Amino acid sequence: MRTFFLLVFLFVTTLNINAQNAGGKAKITGRVTDAVSKQPVDYATVSIFKQGSASPFNGLSTDPKGDFSLNNIPAGDYRLTIDFLGYKKHVVEHVIVGNGGTVALGIVALEPIQNQLKGVEIVAKAPVIENRIDKMVYNAQNDLTAQSGAAIDVLKKVPQVTVDIDGNVELQGNANIRFLINGKPSSIFGASLADALQAIPGSQIKSIEVITSPGAKYDAAGTGGIINIILKDSKVQGINGSVNLTAGTRQENGSFNLNARKGNFGVNAFFSGNAQLNTTVLTTNNRSSADGQGNITRLFQKGSSDSKRSGYQSGLSLNWDITPKDVLTAAVGFDHFGNHNNGLTNQQESITDASSNLITNLLSLRNSDSRFNAYATDYSLAYKKNFKKEGQSLEVLFTSSYSKNTAKYSQTQDYLNNDRETTGIRGNNPGNDRETNISIDYTHPITKSFTIEGGAKAVIENLTNTTVTDTLLSGNYVNNAEQTYGFNYKRNIYAGYLSVSTSLFNNFLDVKAGLRSEYTTTKSNLAGVLIPGYNTFAPSAVISHKLSPTQSIKLSYSYRIERPDYGEINPFFNISDPKNISTGNPNLKPEKSNTFELGYNKSFDGGANIYVGSFYRHNTDDIQQYTTRYDLLTINGKDYTNVLLNQRANLGTQATLGGNIFASVPVTKKLNLRTNIFLAQRSNKAPGLDSIKAFQYRFNLNASYQFPGNFMAEAFGNYNSSSRTLQGTRPHFFFYTMAVRKQFWDKKASIGLVANNAFSQYINQESTTKGPGFNQASIRQLPFRSFGITLSYKFGKLEFSKDKEKDGHDEGGNNMPSEPSGR
Template sequence: MKLIYILFLSVIFSVNVHAQGTGGKGKITGKVTDAATKQPVDYATVAIYKQGVAAPFNGISTDPKGGFILDKIPAGEYKITVDFLGYQRTTIEHVLVKDGGNTTLNDILLAPVPHQLKGVTITATTPTVENKIDKMVYNPQNDLSAQGGVAIDILKKVPQITVDIDGNVELQGNANIRFLINGKPSSIFGASLADALASIPASQIKSIEVVTSPGAKYDAAGTGGIINIILKDSRVEGVNGSINLSAGTRRENGSFNLNVRKGNFGVNAFFSGNAQINTNSPNSRTRNSTDSALNRTTLLQDGSNNFKRNGYESGINFTWNISKHDDLTAGVGFNHFGNHGEGVTNQDQSVFNVAGQQLSNLQSIRNSSSKFNGTATDVNLNYKKTFDTEGQELNILYSSSFGNNSFSSFQQQNYFTAGIPSTGIRNNNPGKDHETNISVDYTQPLSKDFTIETGGKLVFDHINNNVITDSLAGSTFVPNAGQTYGFTYDRKIYAYYLSASTSLFNKFLDVKAGLRDEYTSTNADFQGVTIPGYNTLAPSLVFQHKLDASQSIKLSYTRRIERPEYGDLNPFLNISDPHNISTGNPQLKPELGDNFELGYNKSYDKGANINIAAFYRRNTDDIQSFTTFYSQLDINGTTYTDVSLNQRYNLGSEVRTGVNLYGSVPVTKEFNLRSNMIFSDRISNNPGSPSVSGFAYRLNLNAQYSFGHDLSAEFFGNYNSSQKGIQGVNPKFVFYNFAMRKQFLNKKASFGLTASNPFSKYVGQRSTTFGSNFNQVNIRNIPVQSFGISLSYKFGKLDFKKDNEKDDKEPGNREESAPADKGR
């Protein structure tokens, strides 16, 4: 890791020295107006090219008054282009920039398109990865291998994110991530994150925003950071939409979008559904353990599980531009997902004494099943007011999410030894969840280079949960009073923040600093448990220096919090496998994380881009799962033997250091390569135990080739290494796929083919777990091989009209809309 950091700093230093030697810098200023009405054109796209070069090296959007400033431009000769939807492009050739000079252009007039366009398909070139001061944005529009897939397939390609075989997501190696949809919370993420991410079709996703160092406007929850999934909508005048269908050997899904906009009012409606076809996963577990008498027990479990998943989501959103300064948006969404699993496991349990003599042998077969269903209804209302002063803005947001979840499980163990009765348990676990967020954010520019932001937020979370358990007695199931109970859980979060941004040393350095204060109050009627309230101060600081128009360096710090969720606290014992029991820990304290990041970004004339980010993360009161082995465990009067009990604890501290390398290179006009690499080392320090260091890395490669005639192909390969943890080793993961897409009907329609891991039916997963008196090896074979086809069609008549908002200002894309703590 030291070598990586030395190389990282050497690259930045050498580039900086080179940049300092390029001579003075100048700037270009101008204003864009409508040639017919003479009104300013806000959010027009201004691009700058080196004279004679085909690709731009920088760009900017005009402000609400039509103005723009392109600064830190090296001396030379340039070409400027100005574009906006519904207008003809304007080009200004041979713009001269002198050292330290200010080149002021005459008013740039945009001429409207002379006639209304009918039945037109708009093709816009959006970079796959955009690196902004506060976040990284991944745009999957040209992601061929994710066509017909779901959100988890796209996340596998996003820089700084790793996804394992089970759909567990980490951001810079940290799994404590706050997931949002359109910048707002949803209880869809509460009950099962993997199911939720597998229920959102890739065709519905416009972009994914990754925020590793959130500022004070962002809620402090999630020590790993924030991932915001932006769904597609449209602000184009007229009626238009799209239909997407896919079918395959493992997954089927479809989606429908309809957008209607007339004048100042717009409506977006959508529906999508998907299903994962039943798959069978063979698995085995071998555990060796010793008891207090030094007798050794060997447990062999060998079986398979059938699993299937389904889900759908729908929603309708309204936008109303009440006036020049007042906007109102509202939306209602409904989500449903579920899964069903069934398994058969053969078990062989043998006990040996110190001399190696077998004392007993018990053979059995266990039949099990589980079923989960979850629904979530989300409503939101957002009012935004702007003022005559550029940048002054008021936002008021109300959002509420209602969830209903039901989980049931069954297991019965039948013994081959005569005289031993069968054992079994079944339970039903219904629950309701209601979360409400109310926030007010205000931005006030005090001068051209100094802006303050402030606001407050209230979060109210209420959960009702019931557990109904029956145990097998003879040949019938009877109520188990010790495992039947209900509880309520209430959490309130009160937050306030203040931040300021400015430029220092004649715009040499951009600085943004903030402080957020959050107080958390939690009440749960777990028997004999009182959860104390706590206050958290979360400072944040960002420094950014633009070396020139094409490269920048950024240093950031932020403090984050990971609150234990009700599932972590709930003392309910999951005994679906009597040899592997899990439970919550109501004594958990919140985990605090201090995150530092140093980043460098460089864009090249012909479209290449590199991004390097080194990070240091230190968590205290680190929340981790820990397994304890019991030769005998009594639970409400029932004794279970040879049991591994898994529970969450605050286990000291964890330090993770690493570097993320991302690069995109257009090798030729037709051939493009993208790669992302993460190298990190995790050190866990646990009181009373030696520290554990685990190095891990992730490598991926994306190659895309265009054959012309609207035909293109793609290859994507991903390798996640294994990593040592506090009690064992997590397995490695290899994944690759191929895809092709043919567009036709003037790019309104497309046909695609995909193949995932086509040369191997299963991906083998071998993990180990050990403790002072046991060790075990788990082997799973996960079916990932699949073949699929996809169809997409865009329809509608588009009437172009300048809107007074651009995409980055839409509700859900704003920094201030990111809400509170991680989904339950």
């Protein structure tokens, strides 16, 4: 806390210093029109350069009237450029700015390009990383090595995000993240996050938005923040599309996109699929436990497991500009993913007394099989109304997501050194998850520098599933009635919010603050599960200041909660390994979090960029995985001996102080280096458990080089440190990727080669778990090495015209959905 308040003090001091030096700044104004029709050109890009510099230090887009105003410009000699698709770039040399006042350029006429463009793609290439006031954006489509894998591989390169080898994602060291697709929720994430992220090919991802301190407009769910995956889309006139294919030794994926737009109506369709080929993982577990009477039980397990993953995504969206100010969008999507694991494990379980005398020594062979499948259908209908007053808008959104999930397992144990009968069990857990969201958002600018936003939202979620368990008796499976039951879980959330945005002290500070209220009701049909309704007030605020046209600083605060999801509350017992059983906890309470952030960003003339941020987060009712050992565990009438039971629980408090450093440096015109460093000090305090302090860090480096002839090479390496948990340690890991790509046919086609961990077959993960009466050491060997080839082709005819781009679209014409009422 002392460190945090010191940072706040430095921030306030910096504001005072800059307030004293803020005088003397000027502004540049003008209006952009079509040289032929004399009509205003809205959303033209205006950029300002220092003389001799190749990179702009400030810029904006023209408003619906074609007007622009560049503020807080220091005295100097500048070059101004104005650009828009379908027009020749207009350059104004030697714009002389004095101390204070206004430089009025008047009307700037853009000349239309008369020649029709056929078979040519024009792309305004954004930087790989964009740091905005409320989010950080990773533009995956501009990253070579990200295109060959799945979404989980793309996330490994996103600043502030950590992904372990098993696909578990953390944002600023917190795993409780709200995931969205195109700004909308999907029930597919509630079934199995790691599998869902494995099913989205990287070639289908346009960008990933990271929002660590969401405002009042967003749902309060997700103490770690929000990750929004933006899929590729287009609003360019004409018919165009792309095909991407990757074939490899470990995983394969492909995607197809088709866009068609004529006038004010557009259609987008896509299909993408991903498959992880059979992978054999080697595991070793060594456990020692005491029963309190001097007897020591040792369990040694060594085996291998074959695993496969596959999935697909498909979608169709329709966009209709009813009028220049009324837009209707409808979309439907069909998604699927699944995994299959089967393996053999040799087991030795021995018991010795206090004098080290052997009491029993049991050898067995366990054969296990588990499968998981999820199918989801997502619907959405959105309407946006822009009023005559600039910035005034109304948005209404309806989304419905339905998923059907099935988890199955079976296991048998053959005993090798006695005549015990083969034992076994199998379980089947089909379930449905339906979630409906209805929201309305209204934005009203009172003045040019003061805006009010408000809205309401209802979330209706209904989980139903059935557990059927059979026990192997005398060679036949017989239904176990005590482990066969149904589970229904209903949760409704009713929310409202109000926020204001304003500029203070003559545009010296930009401030956005708001309050969100969410009332949650929960019902379950399980005996003993009673969760009363509760209300959550979630305040948020962000203060930002431009120290200069190329650097800014911001301070933010947010209050958030984490409601347990489908997998955490489902009481289904997975007994595929009778010595390591896992289940959900329907009595989980929501986790609550207060987060403070301080960030600084600076860009340089040569194109370099650096971001330095720090944060402090304090969680109560912290949700953590907890492992308990039982000499004898009875589950619905069935006894299991020497068992570790794994489930989530609310375990006290967690406080994290951390920082993130991101830098992108163009060493030469052809060589670019990019790095991201994450560090965090975490402390956990849980009643009945030891308090721990743990330090963890992540470091990665990306290097890209542009050779002549449209040939590019890239390399990426990532290291994640090990860290302590409440009950042991998590493993460290290191991986690296190398890729080359050649573009041809006027950059419409490309071919690439990709290699992951080319010089090492396995990633070895060593972890420990301990608790009252037991210690366990585990080693997992994951085959991570792979080689692949990627093919890409873009087709179609593009027609450019000065159609008005609506709010919510980026400069390239792609959908940039905001999240009404915080989905």
